[in-house]
Amino acid sequence: MDSPPIVNGLSVDVEDWFQVGAFESVIARGEWDGLASRVEDNVLAILDLFAAADVKATFFTLGWVARRNPALLRRIAEAGHEVASHGYDHARVFKFDRKEFAADIEKARKVIEDAAGVAVTGYRAPSFSIDSRTPWAYMELAERGYAYSSSVAPVVHDHYGWSDAPRFAFKPLPWSDLVEIPVTTAILGGRRVAAGGGGFFRVLPYAFSRWAIRQVNRREGRPAVFYFHPWEIDPAQPRVDNAPVRSRLRHYTNLAAMADKLRELVHEFAWGRMDVLAHREAARAEDLAA
Numbered sequence: 001m002d003s004p005p006i007v008n009g010l011s012v013d014v015e016d017w018f019q020v021g022a023f024e025s026v027i028a029r030g031e032w033d034g035l036a037s038r039v040e041d042n043v044l045a046i047l048d049l050f051a052a053a054d055v056k057a058t059f060f061t062l063g064w065v066a067r068r069n070p071a072l073l074r075r076i077a078e079a080g081h082e083v084a085s086h087g088y089d090h091a092r093v094f095k096f097d098r099k100e101f102a103a104d105i106e107k108a109r110k111v112i113e114d115a116a117g118v119a120v121t122g123y124r125a126p127s128f129s130i131d132s133r134t135p136w137a138y139m140e141l142a143e144r145g146y147a148y149s150s151s152v153a154p155v156v157h158d159h160y161g162w163s164d165a166p167r168f169a170f171k172p173l174p175w176s177d178l179v180e181i182p183v184t185t186a187i188l189g190g191r192r193v194a195a196g197g198g199g200f201f202r203v204l205p206y207a208f209s210r211w212a213i214r215q216v217n218r219r220e221g222r223p224a225v226f227y228f229h230p231w232e233i234d235p236a237q238p239r240v241d242n243a244p245v246r247s248r249l250r251h252y253t254n255l256a257a258m259a260d261k262l263r264e265l266v267h268e269f270a271w272g273r274m275d276v277l278a279h280r281e282a283a284r285a286e287d288l289a290a
């Protein structure tokens with residue numbers, strides 16, 4: 001008899017087209033308010049896409065976005081999705097010291113909770129920027145009552161990565177139940193490869209993601225964790241012409257095909273909220289120190 005399918009974690013990192021790490025060097029934070037926001041329309045389209053597939057997900061939202069779009073946050077929560085934190089204005093965790101990080105997550109949580117009207121218990125670091133340089137980040141999250149983090153990319157990448165972190169759920173602190181749920185990697189030719197979404201999902205054929213999620217679900221018996229951004233379904237977004245070529249290539253490839261690919265993905269596999277997944281995975285999370 002077939003066992004029920006593994007429920008994977010579906011997540012959206014809610015930020016606008018001008019807030020991505022790749023454009024940090026050419027668009028200053030001070031310019032953000034003068035740029036045309038497209039995040040609301042894109043998130044509404046995503047809510048429709050999820051509703052049509054009857055899936056629930058987690059929306060890791062920037063405090064900056066929540067402050068300017070409170071009605072959108074309420075709408076996400078009312079549709080049954082989890083609203084969680086993506087930090088205040090997309091500064092990477094390893095750029096902070098411990099105190100600055102604590103202030104950032106507090107500020108973000110307050111504005112997100114006020115907007116959405118629900119408690120925030122999950123956190124995703126901007127650009128998966130929790131790594132071996134930031135051992136205090138988990139202490140701050142645990143002390144502030146977060147249940148889980150999904151802030152680690154256990155892979156080598158030019159913008160991020162904690163290459164020797166565990167690939168699946170782990171408990172980073174011996175004194176806390178806080179659980180980290182890393183974004184999905186697959187093993188290809190004996191090496192870890194990023195397979196949890198973002199640019200990889202958009203740029204590579206859908207068949208790669210299908211293969212990777214099947215490998216994780218069937219061979220390893222674990223849930224996959226997938227993420228994407230609202231701007232990835234928006235081919236009409238303004239072009240940042242002075243950005244580095246490599247960033248532009250990565251940012252603008254296959255935007256028009258993204259919505260169809262997502263539809264295929266959400267229909268082919270079982271998906272749910274990250275808080276539910278974290279709760280389920282906590283029982284078999286390994287200790288980081290072990």
Ligand SMILES: [Zn+2]
Nearest residue numbers: 013015126127
């Ligand atoms: Zn982000």
